[in-house]
Amino acid sequence: MATRQSRLRGEAAAPIPFSHHTWSWGITAVYYAIICEDADNSLPLRKQTRPAHLARLQPLADAGRVLVAGPHPAVDTNSPGEAGFSGSLMVVEFDSLAEAEAWAEADPYVEAGVFRKITVKPLVPVQL
DSSP states (O other), X not given: OBOOBOTTTOSBOOOBOOBXXXXXXXXXXXXXXXXXXXXXXXXXXXXXXXXXXXXXXXXHHHTTOEEEEXXXXXXXXXXXXXXXXXXEEEEXXXXXXXXHHHHHHTOHHHHHTOEEEEEEEEEOOOOO
């Protein structure tokens, strides 16, 4: 079993279960990173479609299946204004890669033309 040191006090922290066979840190859920790139000049479409996009994501969040989700500002600020966004990242639990891909492709942002490209990859969260 792997252990880690507390960064603050230098004392041993609680052991983290680790399986060398699965590279799992005690996490049994399978998460997928859904990496989305926006189309050029998609901010008006993003604003218009945002309520449907969030409504579709909400049941997964309510079920505790969303690890993190949010847009990538096109400029270095949390409030990009008219500069808009360059894409989005969602890390969500699904039963399979195929299920995650199908869910991502059915996002309202895809239908509206906000996302020009979507990449879905399995992700193993690291416990720090």
